[in-house]
Amino acid sequence: MAQKDVGNKIPIYKLKKTDEVMKYYDDWGQENKYDKDMLDWNYTGPKETTETFIKYQKNKDAKIYDAGCGTGLVGVELKKFGYHNFYGADLSKKLLDLVPSQLYKKLDQVDLNKPIQEENDTFDAVMCVGTFTFGHVKPPALDEFIRITKNKGHICFTINEGIHEEYGFDKKIEQLNNENKWKEIEFFKSDYIASKDVNAWLGLYEVIK
Numbered sequence: 001m002a003q004k005d006v007g008n009k010i011p012i013y014k015l016k017k018t019d020e021v022m023k024y025y026d027d028w029g030q031e032n033k034y035d036k037d038m039l040d041w042n043y044t045g046p047k048e049t050t051e052t053f054i055k056y057q058k059n060k061d062a063k064i065y066d067a068g069c070g071t072g073l074v075g076v077e078l079k080k081f082g083y084h085n086f087y088g089a090d091l092s093k094k095l096l097d098l099v100p101s102q103l104y105k106k107l108d109q110v111d112l113n114k115p116i117q118e119e120n121d122t123f124d125a126v127m128c129v130g131t132f133t134f135g136h137v138k139p140p141a142l143d144e145f146i147r148i149t150k151n152k153g154h155i156c157f158t159i160n161e162g163i164h165e166e167y168g169f170d171k172k173i174e175q176l177n178n179e180n181k182w183k184e185i186e187f188f189k190s191d192y193i194a195s196k197d198v199n200a201w202l203g204l205y206e207v208i209k
């Protein structure tokens, strides 16, 4: 399928290296600019993933790993529906410092392109919203998400449409399907940042162990 060229829509899409990405987000967090921009751009990733997730995860106590949690926008959305057991991880210390206090049980500064320091089968779900995008987190992170998720747990994510094929997410998903590591529940093109003409694939998968 032809991939829309969205690489020039937002400045951060030009960055390639993890340390550049970290610095960009650290600066973006100044004076809450990141949250303000997301509001101005009508960024719907957290809302759309939450709406999908709540259709399948009925346990409000579910232990949820928010991979690339940023300022906690996913936790804010999930909390509206009664979920509360959040564990956040992000590269940017500055954004982690902006997560509303008490919203997450634990916040860790991590590089998700490296092995995650969590035991196997720890979480009922992993949410990863806005973090599979240009220069951010690469497809092998999906293996780690599966490893830390319990049998029948859920993995819910967005993949920026501009990198889905370029970074090999399409192939990685096909491999995980073929190896029965997970089962597709939902996979569709979501609005994401429609105001900037950038959409994302939204997936929800059930882990098989």
Ligand SMILES: C[S@@+](CC[C@H](N)C(=O)[O-])C[C@H]1O[C@@H](n2cnc3c(N)ncnc32)[C@H](O)[C@@H]1O
Pocket: 018, 021, 022, 025, 045, 046, 067, 068, 069, 070, 071, 072, 073, 074, 089, 090, 091, 092, 095, 110, 111, 112, 113, 128, 129, 130, 131, 135, 136, 137
């Ligand atoms: C577009 S923001 C999304 C944040 C949040 N999930 C949301 O929906 O608002 C992408 C996030 O990915 C984080 N990030 C980028 N590269 C990362 C990496 N290698 N490891 C962990 N987090 C990373 C950034 O710091 C940023 O918070």
